[in-house]
Amino acid sequence: MGDRAESAAEVEKVVTVVLPPALLALFPVASREVVLQARTVGGLIAGLDRRWPGMRDRLCDSTPRVRRHINIVVAGQRAALDTPLPEGARVYVLTAISGG
């Protein structure tokens, strides 16, 4: 039972990621929405980086963690790199209110 639950968690989920305009300005070939398969937010960001090299550095620092002023929202909650992804989720990458 435990083994089955663990293997289920390791199955990649199909999710839709919505990227913010400020990030798209840095990656002109990237699209506003992209469908990816990943198990966790960290896996999702790795998938984004494979498609558009360098995108991981914009979303994560070297700690590693999601950057302080980036919000990645999964199922209505701010997520961390190890947050699991539900099948069919719509994941929002958001830039926090910041600036001057």
Added chain:
Amino acid sequence: MTRVLILIGTKKGAFILESDASRHAWELKGPFCATWPIQHVVADPATGTIYGAGGNSWFGGAIWKSTDRGATWTHSSAGLAYGEGEEPIVAAWSLAVGSDGLYAGVEPAGLFKSTDGGETWAHVSGLRDHPSREHWQPGGGGLILHAIVPHPDDANKIWVGISSAGVFHSADGGTTWEPRNRGTRADFNPEDQRYPELGQCVHSLVLAPGGSDRLYQQNHCGMYRSDDGGKQWASIEAGLPSTFGFPAAAHPRDPETLYLAPLNGDIQGRFMPEAKAAVWRTRDGGASWTALRNGLPQKDAYFGVLRQALATDRLDPAGVYFGTGGGALFASADEGESWSCLAQHLPAISSVETLVVDD
């Protein structure tokens, strides 16, 4: 045909002013770099490639790059990172083109090098391995590596300035480093600790032309010259209106000529002295100074010039340029004898550098 480019880093992007060799009619382009705060913009004179160092509160630090004089830009921070668990890099603060690669200084203070034109970066880890690192204290702008001076002919020799750890030198390409602060003051220390081995608040560091080891330094506490690569510094502040300022700019050919922009003092607003703008020039290695004011505002000039915002070009006579915290760019095409304002309403200017290209 010769083109002159003024490369401007600002709080909201990079800009470029471009002219022909007469330096009379300038065209402004920008903002570039996605309006990120850009601390320093430099160019490789051999290739014309322009690089911008910056960092954005959302997306962290990166080095921007344009190979077409600003028309298009890319960015990279591949390898521009410390190890997992260390305090991450906030922003890139400084750039310098060395004889064997491109250097970048970052916050928190560290040095990186690229040998593929800014596409990927490698940590010059010897600097942060220095046993003094635990004592490095941040200055007002953070713990930043803001000055990088590679020797133009000897790839092994490099100097850096860290606020407020002081000047460090490597003679072996960055493997080992030693402090080079002897003779520079730390007025903010207790009276019996005013000349420490390190911890001085260096603001700007430049190498004089001509192939010697002559360095000039604007410090939080005085202006200095060294004729031996920083082993010993001597004050050159006599004759200047204050001991405080941020930038220093060397002449392109004359090692005796230096430009400074002294401000009224570190606790007095850091404005132009008496609110009258002037760049100060020495022609004799700092023994005497002349205020250059012709064309600069002489009333109500409540602005400062930041550490990387004063530069010369390589033409003859040399052009001199500076940008203000209020977003104005002033230029002289005659070595500082007369000035004009080329832009009045840019974002706060962090840096000014030049590129002269011959098409």
